Amino acid sequence: MTISVKKNLVSEAKYTLKCPNAMTAEYITIHNTANDASAANEISYMIGNTSSTSFHFAVDDKEVIQGLPLNRNAWHTGDGTNGTGNRKSIGVEICYSKSGGAKYYAAEKLAIKFVAQLLKERGWGIDRVRKHQDWNGKYCPHRILSEGRWNEVKATIEAELEGLGGKATSKPSPSVSKSSGSTYAVKKGDTLSAIAKEHGVSVATLQSLNSIKNPNLIKVGQVLKLTGSSTSSTKPSSKKTSYALPSGIIKVTSPMTKGTKVRQVQNALAALYFYPDKGAKDNGIDGVYGPKTANAVKRFQSMYGFTQDGVYGPKTKAKLEDLLK
Secondary structure, rough: OHHHHHHHHOOOHHHHHOOOOOOOOOOOEEEOOOOOOHHHHHHHHHHHHHOOOOOOEEOOOEEEEEOOOEOOOOOOOOOOOOOHHHHHEEEEEEEOOOOOOOHHHHHHHHHHHHHHHHHHHHHHOOEEEEEEHHHOOOOOOHHHHHOOHHHHHHHHHHHHHOOOOOOOOOOOOOOOOOOOOOEEOOOOOHHHHHHHHHHOOOOHHHHHHHHHOOOHOOOOOOEEEEOOOOOOOOOHHHHHHHHHHOOOOEEOOOOOOOOOHHHHHHHHHHHHOOOOOOOOOOOOOEEEEHHHHHHHHHHHHHHHOOOOOOOOOOHHHHHHHHOOO
């Protein structure tokens, strides 16, 4: 049975903000919304706000709503203005993921069937399916990842695709391929965070070993050291000071808090791909603890079960330090 799609497309007047580039899609990227709104509400909010963040489809327990035309790009994967995820992938948001429960799992089930339908329509195999995390390392789709079910979800999509008579494939689809030895050649779609996770090292260690200042600027074909001594003149143990974090509490105030301590928080959040938001086109490190930084802290807090108040304090600091070891 074909899944029908309701359309509530963004107006052409907002193309410059939401979907400025023509696109010939090559992938489908799956997200969890991290809140409990319906598909209709997700799309309405996306097309009506002034943020550049955008996506093509929202799926809830009852329906699929389309917000962007499929021949236009979306800002949904955080891999930059010219990133493959942002420029060549269809964004599918699964609703009700914050609280989970029956409505979420019904939405996920419908999304799985819908993604299989998209693959069938395009003659694609399961190798074209990505999670948000594959593009920039962000922990998304967070509910699927936290429940350890990404491989299960992909297998179910593949089974649905085969049931539709779609393209059978045994081609593996993770964005990071394992390598033997102590080096790894960066492939299309790789992120430093995903490479680090695959090979059991930290992002900070990879940066130190390969003298990488900006984790978002690795290049296809670049050969990374996975083990060994740091290639920089800075000792590995000193590298951690790049993410030295301030003590105390920092929050949005009037006038706004500014300075080195705020930059330290922003740099730590950016290293873990929480700052700025997934639709942003620059790193946003400005040393100002305003709404943008508070929202990044909220997203971080939501992923690790903290009170989502946007206030940087001892618990947030401790978790950031733990992740950046």
